[in-house]
Amino acid sequence: MPFTYEYPRPALTVDCVVFGFDGGGLQVLLIRRALEPFLGSWALPGGFVDMEEDLDQAARRELQEETHLSQVYLEQLFTFGTPGRDPRGRVVSVAYYALVRPDQHPATGDSDASEAAWHPVDQLPPLAFDHTQIIAKALERLRGKIRYQPVGFELLPKHFTLTQLQSLYEAILGRTIDKRNFRKKLLAFDLLIPLDKFTSGAHRPARLYRFDHRKYDTLVRHGFHFEL
Amino acid sequence: MPFTYEYPRPALTVDCVVFGFDGGGLQVLLIRRALEPFLGSWALPGGFVDMEEDLDQAARRELQEETHLSQVYLEQLFTFGTPGRDPRGRVVSVAYYALVRPDQHPATGDSDASEAAWHPVDQLPPLAFDHTQIIAKALERLRGKIRYQPVGFELLPKHFTLTQLQSLYEAILGRTIDKRNFRKKLLAFDLLIPLDKFTSGAHRPARLYRFDHRKYDTLVRHGFHFEL
DNA sequence: GCAAAAGTGTTTATGTTACACCCATGT
DNA sequence: ACATGGGTGTAACATAAACACTTTTGC
Numbered sequence: 001m002p003f004t005y006e007y008p009r010p011a012l013t014v015d016c017v018v019f020g021f022d023g024g025g026l027q028v029l030l031i032r033r034a035l036e037p038f039l040g041s042w043a044l045p046g047g048f049v050d051m052e053e054d055l056d057q058a059a060r061r062e063l064q065e066e067t068h069l070s071q072v073y074l075e076q077l078f079t080f081g082t083p084g085r086d087p088r089g090r091v092v093s094v095a096y097y098a099l100v101r102p103d104q105h106p107a108t109g110d111s112d113a114s115e116a117a118w119h120p121v122d123q124l125p126p127l128a129f130d131h132t133q134i135i136a137k138a139l140e141r142l143r144g145k146i147r148y149q150p151v152g153f154e155l156l157p158k159h160f161t162l163t164q165l166q167s168l169y170e171a172i173l174g175r176t177i178d179k180r181n182f183r184k185k186l187l188a189f190d191l192l193i194p195l196d197k198f199t200s201g202a203h204r205p206a207r208l209y210r211f212d213h214r215k216y217d218t219l220v221r222h223g224f225h226f227e228l
Numbered sequence: 229m230p231f232t233y234e235y236p237r238p239a240l241t242v243d244c245v246v247f248g249f250d251g252g253g254l255q256v257l258l259i260r261r262a263l264e265p266f267l268g269s270w271a272l273p274g275g276f277v278d279m280e281e282d283l284d285q286a287a288r289r290e291l292q293e294e295t296h297l298s299q300v301y302l303e304q305l306f307t308f309g310t311p312g313r314d315p316r317g318r319v320v321s322v323a324y325y326a327l328v329r330p331d332q333h334p335a336t337g338d339s340d341a342s343e344a345a346w347h348p349v350d351q352l353p354p355l356a357f358d359h360t361q362i363i364a365k366a367l368e369r370l371r372g373k374i375r376y377q378p379v380g381f382e383l384l385p386k387h388f389t390l391t392q393l394q395s396l397y398e399a400i401l402g403r404t405i406d407k408r409n410f411r412k413k414l415l416a417f418d419l420l421i422p423l424d425k426f427t428s429g430a431h432r433p434a435r436l437y438r439f440d441h442r443k444y445d446t447l448v449r450h451g452f453h454f455e456l
Numbered sequence: 457g458c459a460a461a462a463g464t465g466t467t468t469a470t471g472t473t474a475c476a477c478c479c480a481t482g483t
Numbered sequence: 484a485c486a487t488g489g490g491t492g493t494a495a496c497a498t499a500a501a502c503a504c505t506t507t508t509g510c
Contacts, residue, residue, distance in 0.1 A: 007276045009237040012320060048235045051318050055309040079307045079322050081283040090279050092240060094307050094320075163462075180464070181500065203461040204507035391489075408491070409473065431488045432480035 010081065010090040014059040015046030015131065017077065017097040017138035018067065020105055020118055021155040023164065026171050027118040028135055029106075030127070031066050037087050038128035044135070045116070046093065059096040067116045068106050073099040073154040078137055085130045093129075097138040099154035146172050147228045150191070153211040161199060161206040162186070189226065191216050238309065238318040242287045243274030243359065245305065245325040245366035246295065248333055248346055249383040251392065254399050255346040256363055257334075258355070259294050265315050266356035272363070273344070274321065287324040295344045296334050301327040301382040305366050313358045321357075325366040327382035374400050375456050378419070381439040389427060389434040390414070417454065419444050 018029035030042040045066040049058040056074065063069045074096055081092035106116055119125065121139060124132065146152050152168050153160075166182050186192060191212045198205035216226070246257035258270040273294040277286040284302065291297045302324055309320035334344055347353065349367060352360065374380050380396050381388075394410050414420060419440045426433035444454070 007239060008279045010240050010277065010279065011235060012238050012240065049238065049309070049320075051236045051238065052311055054311065055307065055320070076306060078304060079283060081277070081322070083280055083282060092277075092283070092322075094309070161462085178500075178502085179462090180502085183463085184465095185499085200508090201461095202509050203459085204463080204509095206462055389489085406474075407489090408475085411490085412492090413472090427489095428481090429488095430482055431486085432482095432490080434489055 010092045011086075012049045013046055013091055013093045014049055014055060014062055015044040015080075015093050015095045015134060016059055016063050016074075017044060017095065017135050018063070018069065018072070018100060019097065019121075019138070019142060019155065020100050020102065021168050021171065022102065022118070023167060024171070026121045026139075028121050028124065029067055029069075029100075029116055030119055030125075031117075032115045033128055041128040042119070042125045043128035044095075044131045049094075055094050056096075059094075059098075063098065069098070069100060069104060072104065073151065077134075077141060080130060080134060082130070093134075095134045095138070097141065099151060101155065101157055103157055143172055143174075148226060150211065150216060150226050159195060159197060159208040159210055161208055162192075163206060165209075185228070191219075191226075238320045239314075240277045241274055241319055241321045242277055242283060242290055243272040243308075243321050243323045243362060244287055244291050244302075245272060245323065245363050246291070246297065246300070246328060247325065247349075247366070247370060247383065248328050248330065249396050249399065250330065250346070251395060252399070254349045254367075256349050256352065257295055257297075257328075257344055258347055258353075259345075260343045261356055269356040270347070270353045271356035272323075272359045277322075283322050284324075287322075287326075291326065297326070297328060297332060300332065301379065305362075305369060308358060308362060310358070321362075323362045323366070325369065327379060329383065329385055331385055371400055371402075376454060378439065378444060378454050387423060387425060387436040387438055389436060390420075391434060393437075413456070419447075419454075 020027045020029060029045065031045050033039055033041050033043050045062055046059075047062045047065070049055060050061075053061070055076070059074060060070065063072065063074075075098075077095040077097045079092060079094045081090075083090055085091065085093075105118070121135065124135065126132075127135075142151075146169065152165065152172070155168055156164055162183050165186070166177055166179065169182070170177055192209040193212050195208045195210060197208040199208065216224075220226075248255045248257060257273065259273050261267055261269050261271050273290055274287075275290045275293070277283060278289075281289065283304070287302060288298065291300065291302075303326075305323040305325045307320060307322045309318075311318055313319065313321075333346070349363070352363065354360075355363075370379075374397070380393065380400070383396055384392055390411050393414070394405055394407065397410070398405055420437040421440050423436045423438060425436040427436065444452075448454075
């Protein structure tokens with residue numbers, strides 16, 4: 001069947017808010033724009049959606065192309081379409097957010113053409129388009145989500161210590177948490193598998209754990225609800 | 229600045245999942261399609277986004293045009309863009325969901341050209357496009373949202389009884405709730421204003437309440453978090 | 457032996473659940 | 484007077500919060 005709509009069409013893009021955690025604060029991955037408009041400004045990785053690809057695919061492709069990231073946790077965030085958000089004309093953007101583990105982080109100041117760099121979420125430079133707003137919305141979503149879904153693990157190495165996990169929660173939620181209560185509560189879910197592996201370094205070694213995705217999925221199917 | 233992108237563009241539409249509550253179960257407002265494809269099928273109200281209008285505006289306009297609804301609670305849900313979801317070609321749809329009060333309900337079997345009718349969410353007819361999926365996603369979102377944001381009030385008359393409110397929660401959450409505990413908890417928020425107005429009818433009159441939106445907004449600004 | 461981070465239990469306060477009877481009205 | 488839905492409190496239980504010291508390592 002031929003495609004016969006006569007309506008004018010907005011351009012359609014995807015943009016990705018990529019979150020990372022370095023042990024200290026939450027970071028966002030930005031690229032320097034190599035094209036007008038906003039040439040040279042920091043911006044979210046993203047670009048035009050191809051005619052035959054799904055929206056998620058478009059987001060993954062752009063991430064790959066502009067930041068060399070693949071295999072990340074990715075979720076649709078919100079669609080931004082206010083007329084005027086792009087100086088060139090009507091552009092509607094489907095925004096996504098991604099969570100990447102430290103071991104997946106591309107080096108800041110990557111050799112590639114499109115320079116990508118991590119920026120602390122609370123000290124962002126001026127950004128192209130409405131990307132500041134998009135990041136604000138992504139942060140809000142992440143803050144809400146982390147409390148009732150175990151997405152935090154996507155920001156940590158596969159093997160992590162309870163202290164790392166706690167620091168992550170503290171960084172995202174923006175408040176301190178009692179160590180004993182935190183550990184008690186998380187271990188009570190019985191979703192963290194203790195490993196026979198420990199950190200080494202200047203101080204007492206800490207036990208490493210991994211998150212039991214399989215068990216979590218099974219529990220969810222049986223109506224289980226993770227909460228903080 | 230002229231608009232110079234050379235990329236092919238998907239068509240862009242909005243679709244609205246309109247929820248209503250009649251005291252029994254949760255309902256969705258559907259229209260019969262007056263055009264191909266899916267002529268005569270039930271579908272969500274929706275249509276093409278104009279070049280100069282915001283996405284929310286487009287959703288409100290389509291609601292007005294197809295169901296005569298205005299002034300409803302409206303929120304963006306998700307953007308559906310899988311190639312093939314529309315037999316005519318690539319169409320990306322930004323889905324919204326709306327909550328309407330019983331006193332705003334358009335009469336089922338409206339006189340207008342586009343026939344609109346309420347359908348119980350758990351007994352939907354076959355729908356056009358991927359609208360069944362869109363409704364499923366909207367329901368999921370509503371179920372999640374009602375527990376931590378006081379959106380339920382948008383589905384009730386401005387003045388309502390505690391029993392109505394409880395029935396609504398039971399309908400959406402799909403389980404029964406203890407009457408005394410429910411009332412205790414809700415009244416403890418101190419966000420329901422008791423009125424000097426009562427229902428009349430066959431039995432003991434029930435006190436009417438209204439939700440204190442102002443106070444809620446103020447509390448939220450001070451970090452308050454409504455939950456169940 | 458000291459600095460630095462890891463690890464561990466108990467008590468108290470708070471919130472959640474379970475549960476049964478009387479009340480006001482229309483017919 | 485009876486049928487129907489409206490309205491109310493308390494005790495048991497479970498969950499969350501507060502809180503301080505010992506352990507292990509590298510230097």
